[in-house]
Amino acid sequence: MTPYTIKETLLQAKDLSLVYGDKCILHDINFSIRDIIRPGLQQGQVVSLVGRSGMGKTQLFRLLSGLQKPSSGSITIRQRKPAETGTGSIEVYQEREVRPGDMGVIFQNYYQFGWRTVKQSLLLAARRNKALAGKEEDSIRQYAEQFDITDVLHRWPGQLSGGQQQRVSIIQQLLKGADYLLLDEPFSGLDVCVLDKVVELLLQVSLSDELKTLVIVSHDIATAVAMSDTVYVLGRQAGKEGSTLVREIDLMERGLAWQKDVRQEKAFAETLEEIKGCL
Amino acid sequence: MFKPFEKISRQTFLIMVVSQVLLTLLIWQLSPGGLIPQPSHVLSALGQLLTTRLLIDNLLVSLVLTLQAMLYSILITLLFSYFSVIPFFHSIAGFIVKCRYLTLTGLIFIFTLLTRDGSQLKLSLLVFGIVPFFTTSFLAVILRIPAQEFELCQTLGYNRWQSLYEVIVVGKADQVFEMVRQNFAIAWMMITMVEGLNMSEGGIGALLIKYNKYNDLTHVLALQALIFVIGLCFDYLLGLLRGWLFPYTQIHKN
Numbered sequence: 295m296t297p298y299t300i301k302e303t304l305l306q307a308k309d310l311s312l313v314y315g316d317k318c319i320l321h322d323i324n325f326s327i328r329d330i331i332r333p334g335l336q337q338g339q340v341v342s343l344v345g346r347s348g349m350g351k352t353q354l355f356r357l358l359s360g361l362q363k364p365s366s367g368s369i370t371i372r373q374r375k376p377a378e379t380g381t382g383s384i385e386v387y388q389e390r391e392v393r394p395g396d397m398g399v400i401f402q403n404y405y406q407f408g409w410r411t412v413k414q415s416l417l418l419a420a421r422r423n424k425a426l427a428g429k430e431e432d433s434i435r436q437y438a439e440q441f442d443i444t445d446v447l448h449r450w451p452g453q454l455s456g457g458q459q460q461r462v463s464i465i466q467q468l469l470k471g472a473d474y475l476l477l478d479e480p481f482s483g484l485d486v487c488v489l490d491k492v493v494e495l496l497l498q499v500s501l502s503d504e505l506k507t508l509v510i511v512s513h514d515i516a517t518a519v520a521m522s523d524t525v526y527v528l529g530r531q532a533g534k535e536g537s538t539l540v541r542e543i544d545l546m547e548r549g550l551a552w553q554k555d556v557r558q559e560k561a562f563a564e565t566l567e568e569i570k571g572c573l
Numbered sequence: 574m575f576k577p578f579e580k581i582s583r584q585t586f587l588i589m590v591v592s593q594v595l596l597t598l599l600i601w602q603l604s605p606g607g608l609i610p611q612p613s614h615v616l617s618a619l620g621q622l623l624t625t626r627l628l629i630d631n632l633l634v635s636l637v638l639t640l641q642a643m644l645y646s647i648l649i650t651l652l653f654s655y656f657s658v659i660p661f662f663h664s665i666a667g668f669i670v671k672c673r674y675l676t677l678t679g680l681i682f683i684f685t686l687l688t689r690d691g692s693q694l695k696l697s698l699l700v701f702g703i704v705p706f707f708t709t710s711f712l713a714v715i716l717r718i719p720a721q722e723f724e725l726c727q728t729l730g731y732n733r734w735q736s737l738y739e740v741i742v743v744g745k746a747d748q749v750f751e752m753v754r755q756n757f758a759i760a761w762m763m764i765t766m767v768e769g770l771n772m773s774e775g776g777i778g779a780l781l782i783k784y785n786k787y788n789d790l791t792h793v794l795a796l797q798a799l800i801f802v803i804g805l806c807f808d809y810l811l812g813l814l815r816g817w818l819f820p821y822t823q824i825h826k827n
Contacts, residue, residue: 359728360727361724361727361728394727394728394730395727395728395729395730395731397728398728399724399728401721401724401725403721405721405722405724405725406725407722407725407739407740407744408744408821409743409744409746409747409819409821418729418739419729422729422730450820450821450824452821452824453824466729467728470728470729470730
């Protein structure tokens with residue numbers, strides 16, 4: 295088993311609920327994401343929230359992104375901020391409630407401004423990131439090469455394929471400099487070849503920084519399990535209206551995290567069955 | 574060509590339009606005369622008008638007034654429409670939209686009192702007539718903006734003013750242009766009406782009224798044809814300009 299240790303809490307959702315009128319959508323959502331340390335690696339976190347359609351996954355996604363306020367409960371994140379000291383600049387950490395803009399958000403349909411070319415859209419994001427001041431164009435060039443979109447930098451969103459749009463959305467949110475990346479159904483509508491590429495790309499992102507945290511909301515259980523370190527299952531409790539987290543599965547403990555050929559493992563198939571049983 | 578939703582080539586469409594126009598003109602030409610002049614007479618009257626200084630001078634007066642009115646109307650519309658997302662201005666924008674139901678004729682006296690001369694009176698009446706229609710169109714554009722556009726701004730960390738600028742000012746600039754194109758017809762239609770109020774300055778409207786007064790239907794129809802063609806030309810030019818300024822609007826057309 296790969297050695298690892300768990301450190302500070304990076305994100306904590308506490309007693310979250312969402313109610314529309316008298317209809318309860320989500321209730322008693324409690325979970326936390328903690329910093330995973332692996333020797334010799336910059337290991338980010340990959341957490342999946344899986345559940346059947348209509349279970350309120352997208353609603354939970356919106357709560358986590360700060361785009362929507364919960365009816366009760368809170369989501370706090372640990373954020374790093376540069377601070378000036380007498381001897382130079384250091385990074386300090388602060389915990390606070392999530393706000394819109396804290397998270398990098400990749401919507402299901404990879405929405406981009408239709409009136410901006412890819413490069414202009416990426417520049418908008420890069421300019422929000424103080425760490426990139428003066429190096430925006432270089433960063434865009436690097437990401438574009440890494441994600442294989444150099445050829446489409448001058449195109450409009452309407453001229454891109456679904457895969458290209460997804461990569462542009464991911465780069466945009468990465469350029470923004472957010473440690474947290476929320477992805478709503480990133481595997482839906484992708485063919486097998488593109489799906490593998492996207493998984494590889496997201497894993498690459500998760501390894502780009504120690505604090506980089508990917509939260510994937512998906513109903514594709516197999517892919518979510520194959521690339522995550524932790525899976526939360528969203529489901530219904532008997533006799534209760536609305537959805538809640540019915541199971542937390544620690545894939546690191548089961549030896550299923552960070553394995554390239556994890557799908558061949560027996561424990562992987564058993565985990566999938568276990569998740570299906572919770573849905 | 575006669576099936577619903579059938580797709581036809583551009584060339585076929587053009588041939589069809591030209592044939593329909595020619596057929597209409599032929600039927601008109603061959604129909605019994607009566608009071609309505611035949612197209613050949615209208616055409617020759619138009620040819621005769623085009624050679625006179627009278628038409629060009631009056632046409633210029635009307636064009637300048639229309640463009641002036643359009644410019645002011647766009648500025649006023651944009652100002653109130655952009656600010657309509659601020660609750661304080663929302664009601665004002667709503668009131669402007671409702672002003673579509675006010676008739677200009679009933680306001681002529683008030684505007685006469687409020688303005689210095691005939692030229693100002695015509696301009697203010699035109700602006701007052703155009704702005705409610707412009708505002709209605711643009712507010713409809715703003716209302717149709719998908720929530721995702723604002724949400725993308727939020728995820729990029731924009732504040733509300735920055736979101737307004739990105740999504741409404743920059744993002745809808747192409748639609749402002751389209752709105753101007755569509756509503757130019759209103760301005761062009763109203764110009765003939767307001768020019769009748771102060772005929773001393775001339776204008777194509779004043780010319781129309783003059784020919785109408787003497788029942789010179791041939792010249793009236795010749796002028797109408799000219800107004801129609803100029804309107805179509807503006808429509809085409811504004812469309813071209815929109816495609817050039819906002820190339821992304823052409824993606825789906827291509």
